[in-house]
Amino acid sequence: MTTLTPGAAPVAPDPSDQTRAMLAGSDRRRRVTDRVATGLVVTAFLIALVPLVSVSWTVVSNGFERLSPYFLSVSMRGVFGGMDAGGIYHAIVGTLLITTVAALISVPIGLLAAIYLVEYGRGRLARWVTFFVDVMTGIPSIVAGLFAYAFFAVLFGPGVRFGVVGSVALSVLMIPVVVRSCEEMLRLVPNELREAAYALGVPKWLVVIKVVLRTAVAGLGTGIMLAVARVIGETAPLLITVGVIDSINFNVFEGRMMSLPVYVYRQYSQGLVPCAPGAADCIATINYDRAWAAALTLIIIVMLLNLVGRLITRFFAPKTLR
Amino acid sequence: MTTTTSPTAPVGSPGGAPQPPRSARRRWPEGRATRAFRWLATGAGALILVVLAAVALFLIVRAWPALTADGATLGEDISWFPDDSSLLRFVGPLVFGTLLAAVLALLIATPISIGIALFISHYAPRRLANGLGYVIDLLAAIPSVVYGLWGAIWLAPRLSPVWQWLSETLGFIPLFAGPAADPPRVILTVGVVLAAMILPIITAVCREVFLQAPRLHEEAALALGATRWEMIRMAVLPFGRSGIVSAAMLGLGRALGETMAVLMILSPGALYSFNLLQAGQHQTIAANIALQFPEADPTGVSVLIATGLALFVITLAVNMAARAIVARRKEFSGAN
Numbered sequence: 001m002t003t004l005t006p007g008a009a010p011v012a013p014d015p016s017d018q019t020r021a022m023l024a025g026s027d028r029r030r031r032v033t034d035r036v037a038t039g040l041v042v043t044a045f046l047i048a049l050v051p052l053v054s055v056s057w058t059v060v061s062n063g064f065e066r067l068s069p070y071f072l073s074v075s076m077r078g079v080f081g082g083m084d085a086g087g088i089y090h091a092i093v094g095t096l097l098i099t100t101v102a103a104l105i106s107v108p109i110g111l112l113a114a115i116y117l118v119e120y121g122r123g124r125l126a127r128w129v130t131f132f133v134d135v136m137t138g139i140p141s142i143v144a145g146l147f148a149y150a151f152f153a154v155l156f157g158p159g160v161r162f163g164v165v166g167s168v169a170l171s172v173l174m175i176p177v178v179v180r181s182c183e184e185m186l187r188l189v190p191n192e193l194r195e196a197a198y199a200l201g202v203p204k205w206l207v208v209i210k211v212v213l214r215t216a217v218a219g220l221g222t223g224i225m226l227a228v229a230r231v232i233g234e235t236a237p238l239l240i241t242v243g244v245i246d247s248i249n250f251n252v253f254e255g256r257m258m259s260l261p262v263y264v265y266r267q268y269s270q271g272l273v274p275c276a277p278g279a280a281d282c283i284a285t286i287n288y289d290r291a292w293a294a295a296l297t298l299i300i301i302v303m304l305l306n307l308v309g310r311l312i313t314r315f316f317a318p319k320t321l322r
Numbered sequence: 323m324t325t326t327t328s329p330t331a332p333v334g335s336p337g338g339a340p341q342p343p344r345s346a347r348r349r350w351p352e353g354r355a356t357r358a359f360r361w362l363a364t365g366a367g368a369l370i371l372v373v374l375a376a377v378a379l380f381l382i383v384r385a386w387p388a389l390t391a392d393g394a395t396l397g398e399d400i401s402w403f404p405d406d407s408s409l410l411r412f413v414g415p416l417v418f419g420t421l422l423a424a425v426l427a428l429l430i431a432t433p434i435s436i437g438i439a440l441f442i443s444h445y446a447p448r449r450l451a452n453g454l455g456y457v458i459d460l461l462a463a464i465p466s467v468v469y470g471l472w473g474a475i476w477l478a479p480r481l482s483p484v485w486q487w488l489s490e491t492l493g494f495i496p497l498f499a500g501p502a503a504d505p506p507r508v509i510l511t512v513g514v515v516l517a518a519m520i521l522p523i524i525t526a527v528c529r530e531v532f533l534q535a536p537r538l539h540e541e542a543a544l545a546l547g548a549t550r551w552e553m554i555r556m557a558v559l560p561f562g563r564s565g566i567v568s569a570a571m572l573g574l575g576r577a578l579g580e581t582m583a584v585l586m587i588l589s590p591g592a593l594y595s596f597n598l599l600q601a602g603q604h605q606t607i608a609a610n611i612a613l614q615f616p617e618a619d620p621t622g623v624s625v626l627i628a629t630g631l632a633l634f635v636i637t638l639a640v641n642m643a644a645r646a647i648v649a650r651r652k653e654f655s656g657a658n
Contacts, residue, residue: 030549037551041445044437045454048525051472051518052461058476059468112366120363129367131645132374138572138641139634140579142608143377146630149623150380158620172373179370205359233465236581236608240615261467261582268471268586288475295468302463 056299063296066289072297076246076258082273082282088294090248094257095301098163098242099232101252102170107224109171110178117179118186119208136176144172145237152241161243163252166259169237174227181223185216218316225309229302235261260298267291378634385628387621399621402614404592413629415592419509419604420633423584424577426513426598431520432570438521439528444554455529462522470586473515474507478587481514482506489599496596503601507589510598515583520573527572531565532558564647571644575637584609607633 071087079086113133117126148169152160189212197207213220243256244266258266268291275282283289388396393408403412442454482504489500502508539557548556559566584606590613591602611626618626 030552034549034551037554038445041437041441044434045441047434048438048458048461048521051521052457054476055464055468055472058472109366109369112363113370116363116367120360121367125364125367129370131649132371134645135638135641136370136374138575138579138637138644139377140581140608140637142579142581142611143381143630143634143637146384146611146627147377147380150384150627151376153384154380158623172377175370175373203353203356205353205356208359229463233467235465235467236585236612239612243616261465264467264471265582265586268474291471295465295471298465299468302465306460306463 059292059296059299062289062292063294066293067296071290071293075248077248079246082275082279082284082286084281084283084286086290088260088263088290088297090245091258091260091263091294092297093248093250094163094242095232095259095261097250097252098166098238098257098259099170099228101164101167102174102231103224103228105167106171106174106178106227110175110227111182111220113175113179114182114186115208115212117183119204119212133176133179136172137180139172141169141173141234142236142240145169145240147172148237148241161241161256162254163242163249163257166238166242166257167252169241170231170234173234173237174231177227177230178224181226182216182220185219185223186212188219189215218313221312221316222309225305225312229305229309232305233261233298233302235265238262239265260294260301264291264294264298267294378631381627381631381634385624385631388624388628391621396621396625399619400625402622403625409625409628412592412625413607413632415594416605416607416610416629417632417636418594419592420578420606420608420636422596422604423509423512423516423588423606424574426510427516427520427577428570428574430513430517431524431573432566434517435521435524435569435573436528436566438525439532440554440558442525442529443532444550444558455526458522458525461518466519466580466582467586469515469519470583473511473583474586477515478506478511481511485510485599497598499597500599502599503589506599507587507601508599509588509604512584512588513598515587516577516580519580519583520576523576524569524573527569528562528566531562531569535561564650568644568647571640571647575640575644578637578640579608579633581608581612585612 072092073089074085074087075090076086077090113129117129120126121129145166148165151168152165193211193215194207197211198204202210238259239262242259242262244262245256245258249255249257267287270287272288273282273284273286275284388409391409393411394405396403396409396412397405397407438458442451442458446454482502485502485506485508486504488498489502492498493500535558539561540553543553543557544550585608588604588606588609589601590605590610592605593603595603597603607629611630614622615626
C-alpha cells in the first residue's frame with residue numbers, strides 16, 4: 001500500500017505512469033501482427049472443416065436416393081449396362097466376413113503383445129517391440145496386401161485369391177493399432193489393484209486376467225472397435241488379394257469376395273454408361289449412383305463402429321472407476 | 323538356539339529371521355499356468371517383430387525373379403513394361419511421382435495443421451477444445467476410397483478454374499506451366515486430396531506437443547507484455563519444433579503409401595516432370611500396383627512386388643526417422 005503511493009518518488013516523473021504507458025501502448029505493428037496471426041489460425045481451422053463438411057454432404061446427398069432395402073439386399077449378379085438394378089449385399093457380406101476374420105487374428109495377438117509390454121516388458125525385446133509397433137503403424141496398406149499375396153503364393157502357388165488372404169493383409173495393418181490402444185488402456189490400471197491381488201497370493205496370470213483385464217475391459221473394447229473401424233475402409237489390399245466378384249460368397253477359404261470399399265472403386269472405375277437415346281430402362285450415371293450409395297453405407301458402418309466404441313466406455317466401465 | 327546354526331548366520335537379528343523366507347520366495351517355482359501365460363505374452367510380442375521381418379522377407383522372395391532378370395526379358399514378357407529399359411529405370415519415375423505427390427500434400431497440410439493445432443491448444447475456449455479435436459479426428463475415420471470418390475467427382479471440377487487461373491497468371495514459373503488439364507486429373511489435385519487425408523495425423527501429434535509446452539514459460543512471456551502470437555512464437559513453437567518435424571514425417575509416411583485417392587484421380591504417366599498442372603506426367607508406386615496387379619502375369623506380379631519393396635523401404639526409413647526424432651526429443655528436451 002504505502003510503497004505504491006505517488007508521493008514515494010518525488011524527484012523523477014512518476015515511474016509507474018511511465019511503465020503503464022509502455023505496457024498499454026505497445027506499438028501498432030506488434031498488435032497488428034497478433035491480429036493477423038489470430039486470423040490465420042482461425043482460417044486454418046475453417047479450411048480443415050471444408051473437406052469434412054463437403055465430403056459428408058456430397059456422400060449423403062448423392063448416396064441417399066439409391067440407398068434402399070432393395071439396394072442392401074441384392075447382389076450384382078446378372079446386372080449389366082445401365083440397368084436400374086443391383087445392390088451391395090455381396091459386398092456387405094464380404095466386408096463383414098473378411099473384417100471379422102481379421103479381428104479374430106489380430107485381437108488375440110495385439111492384446112497379448114500389449115499385456116507383454118505392460119506386465120512383462122523389460123529389456124531389449126520390449127524396447128524393440130515398442131519401436132517396431134510404431135514403425136509398423138506406418139506400413140502402406142498396399143504393401144500389407146502384397147505381403148499377404150506373397151505369403152499365400154509361397155504356400156499355395158501364385159494367383160490364389162480368397163477371403164482369408166485379405167484378412168491377413170488387414171491384420172498386418174490392425175495389429176499395431178490394437179497393441180497401441182490396448183497398451184495405453186492397460187497402463188491406466190492402477191498398480192495398487194495388482195499389488196492387492198498379489199498380496200492375497202493370486203498367481204500373476206490370474207491377476208492379469210481377473211484384475212487388469214477386467215478393470216480395463218471398457219477401454220480395450222473401445223480400442224478394438226476403433227481399430228476395426230480403421231481397417232474396414234481399406235481398399236487397396238483387398239483389391240489385390242481378394243479380387244472382385246458380382247455374386248455372393250460366404251466362404252472365406254475359397255473363391256473371390258467383394259467388399260464395400262472395393263465395390264465403391266469398381267463402380268467408380270466403370271464410369272458413365274453409354275445409353276441409347278430413348279432407352280427407357282437405362283440410367284447413364286447408374287455406376288456413380290451405386291458408388292455414392294455404397295460409400296454412404298460404408299461411412300455409416302464406420303461411424304456406427306466409432307459410436308459403439310465410445311458408448312462401450314460409457315456403459316461398461318467397472319463401477320468402481322466411474 | 324540349535325547347534326546346527328551356521329557360523330555365518332546373523333546371530334541376534336531382531337524380528338525373527340526374515341532372510342530365509344524372502345530368498346525362498348524368490349526361488350518359489352513359478353506355477354505352470356503363470357509360466358505358460360508369460361511365454362504366451364512374450365511370444366505375441368516377438369511375433370510382431372517376426373511379422374515385420376516376414377513382410378520384408380516374402381516381398382524379397384517374390385520380387386527376386388524381377389530383381390535378377392535383365393530389362394530386355396522383362397520388356398518382352400510384360401505389355402506395360404517399356405522395351406529396352408531396366409527395372410531401375412522403370413521404378414525411377416514411379417519413386418519420383420510418389421515423392422512429388424507426398425511432398426505437395428505435406429507442403430499444403432503442414433501449415434494448416436499447425437494452425438489447427440494452435441487453434442485447439444491455445445485459441446479455442448477450453449470447453450470447446452476437446453470437441454474440436456474429435457471433429458478433426460473424424461476426418462481420419464473417412465475411408466480413403468471415399469476421399470477418392472469425392473476428389474474425383476466433386477472436388478476436381480471445382481479446382482479446374484483455379485488451376486486454369488494459376489497456369490495463366492503464374493505460367494511463367496515452370497511448376498505451373500500451362501496448359502492446365504481439364505478435367506484436372508493432375509498431381510496438384512492429388513496433392514490437395516492427400517493433404518486433407520493427412521491433416522488429422524499431423525494435427526493430432528502437433529496438438530499433443532503444443533499442449534505440453536511449459537505453462538510457466540507461456541505465463542512468463544505474457545507477463546513480460548508479449549502478445550499472444552509473440553508468446554506462441556517465443557514459448558510454444560521453439561518447444562514444439564522437433565514435434566512438428568516428426569508429425570510432418572508421419573504425415574509424409576501416410577501420404578507416400580496412399581493408394582486409392584491417387585488411383586482414382588490421377589491420369590498416369592511415367593516422366594520426371596515438374597509440370598504440376600498437366601495430365602499424364604506422373605504415377606505413384608502404390609497406385610501403379612493397384613492398377614496393374616489384377617491383370618498381371620507372374621513376371622508382372624514380380625515386377626510390381628519389387629516396386630512395392632521400394633515403397634516399403636522408403637516408408638520404413640521415413641517412419642523410423644520420425645520415431646527416432648520423437649525418441650531423441652524425449653531425451654534432450656529440457657522441459658521433461
